Amino acid sequence: MQDNTLQSYQQRKNKVLNLLSASSDFFTNNNLPEKADSFNKLFTQVKEGTFSIVVVGEFSAGKSTFLNALMGEEHLPALSTETTATVNFLKSKALSPNNNEVEVLYNNNEQSPLYYETADKKTIESFVTTKSTLDVAEEIKQVNLFLDSKFLNDGVTLVDSPGLNGLASGHQEITEKQIETSHASIMMFNATRPGSKSEFELIGELQEKVDTIFYVLNRIDDIKLNEQSVEEVVDSIKNNFHKLYPDRPMPEIWPIAALPALAARSSQDVEYRNQLSHNADEKKQYLITSRIHDFEERLLRFITQGEKAKQELLAPVNKVHALLNSHKANLELNIDILLKTHDSDELTLQLNELRQEIDKVEADKLLQKGSVSIELKSLCRDLKEKMGTNLLNLKKRYQSELSALDTIDDVVLHIGPKLNGKIQQDYEKLANQLLNDFSDYISELAQENFLHYITQLDEEIEKWNENSEIKIVNTPELNAESFSVDVGLDQYQQFKKEKEIEIKELRQSIETYEDKSIEARQAKMQLDKLENDLRLTSQRNEERMMQFSANHRPVISYEDKTITEYKSRGGVLGKVATWAIGKKKIIDQIQTSNTDARDAFDNDKLKSEENNEKEKKDIVGKVAQQTDTVNTLLCEDKLELMQKRKEVAIEAIRSQLTDEMLQLGEKSAIENKKKMFAFEGQYNIYLENFEDQVERTFKERITKSRNNVSKMIDNIVLENFNQLIEKHKKEIELKERLLDSSEEDKARKKIELTTQLADINEILKNSYVEIKVELESMAIDTIEQVTA
């Protein structure tokens, strides 16, 4: 259904374009290029006609998220804190000057625009958000994103604006200015804190400046449903609306949830409910929760069928009618003259009428001159008054910025940098804005009263605007840093550093004591163990020696033994006998004793004794050595005492530091108050200085301009009246000439004029009537709906 409406809108637009080009052709063919030209201008205007819809609301209402949801991708950065810092325009991709998706325009005209191929969030972030390293509100004029979207067809521009009521400076002005140049607006409430006072103030301003306002309640998925239903929130906004604007019809309020809609549509990851990716079922559910579809349909209907579409097309059609008709009347007049020339009395009568007309024009000329200057005077009076109020508001804003700060350090941080130009620029901007209003107003005045001469007037105003910018020349000096409080914080920091070193050293010695204490404990334990070993060894030795007690000693054993001996016989005979029969065999019976066992026992005992002795000596040696070690170490108790002393010392240093800090704090609070007071005084003088200069220059400037413009308009009026008179005179001449011209000439002229008339009638009867009827019968979608 949406695409159908879009299609029929495009068809109608084509018809209007055809009508315009047919009219232009007509004048070109008949040698009237100037007239053809104004149709050509209308043609381009309709073809490229832009229509801007600005999204406004407090910060974090979800404006950027909503536009992303509409586009189906996350192009614009959206964060939980104040984010958007300048206006971003979303336009049709077809309008990109070089097929790039991003165009960054700077406030400083000398800085050439930047282009980026794709509108990804990261690129855009650095030019539009409060997180940027640039002072975005100050440096960036606007960022254009050229995207493919059905919401951006036919010259529609969607505008994301910085949130109102945030902390950052400059945002309010940017948004307010954008509202003034927009054709329609989407007012976005935040369902988590709906209907604040400032929101309704904003609505008041919107109602004055834009014809069409859509009211959208975003973040309905954030409402705690156990506390309040969506409908209750909607009703509470409606009630407030009715209280504040009782005469206005109750608006429709569209509840939506932009974030889930975006999460459902985006091809990239979008964080929602602490989740980065979402499955198809979840996405389906998100779209239902978001309720965005209904509102989108409504918006598209407005763009393609509503007041916007109708006006945009009807205005040029009416213009065609007016211009063709006027030419037609002229033709008819001329034909009439041609037909009636035989009647010279009639012609004389007409000539007299024309002469009277000239007199009337001369009188009008004087009247017009006077009325313009009266109107201008009252305009200047109004503007001066407005200047006064704006200046007061600006001063109040800067003063309240100061009063929101507590310390001079904060002042240095937040206001300090602005003293170097920013405040001055704000004052200049304010003056120049009003100066612009002045010239806009004059343009309007010209539109209303001198429509025929508008190009001439615009050119003059343009020239005059070029060198009219107000610049403050006399900049007062104010340096926030010179108010800085010095209560010896640096010395304190130095002192603190030294003390901290001391504490560190004390801590280290506590640690050494701890180590030592562990060492002593271990040595003592080791000694205990050795002494125990000694005891065990002695015990073991004793047990071992028990087996060597006297009654275990083996006795000596005796045994009888027979000993056979061979002995040589004595004497010669003996010798002979020995030689003959061998030695003499002697057999002895003897008793022998056996001490082997006893000796072995004694031997073992000795060995054991020696072993025991050695073992004992060994361990006694170790005990002696460990005793020495233990004696050289400090005892644990003593170490603990020393540790405690150091801890007390640390405590003392700490409390000294705290005392110093407290004293310093008191001193600095007093000093700070004094300095804040002094600064405030100087600051007010500083602001007033700008105020005086701006007010004076502005007054001088507009008085001078008023005189110039008056003169200029007078001249133009005069000149144009003179032209009119001239034209009448020419008519007289023409008629006089006709009286004398040949019948042949007249016949030729008649044919020429009748053909033209037929052509015009053709256009008016066919193309014009068709589209006119179609447009008039087009159902207009009105926005406001009485539901109360």
Ligand SMILES: Nc1nc2c(ncn2[C@@H]2O[C@H](COP(=O)(O)OP(=O)(O)OP(=O)(O)O)[C@@H](O)[C@H]2O)c(=O)[nH]1
């Ligand atoms: N739950 C939920 N959060 C949302 C919704 N819309 C926006 N948010 C979140 O609200 C925060 C603010 O959103 P933005 O889109 O940056 O709001 P903004 O109005 O553009 O804010 P400024 O640029 O500061 O004026 C972000 O954290 C968004 O994710 C929504 O429908 N539901």
Ligand SMILES: [Mg+2]
């Ligand atoms: Mg934003």
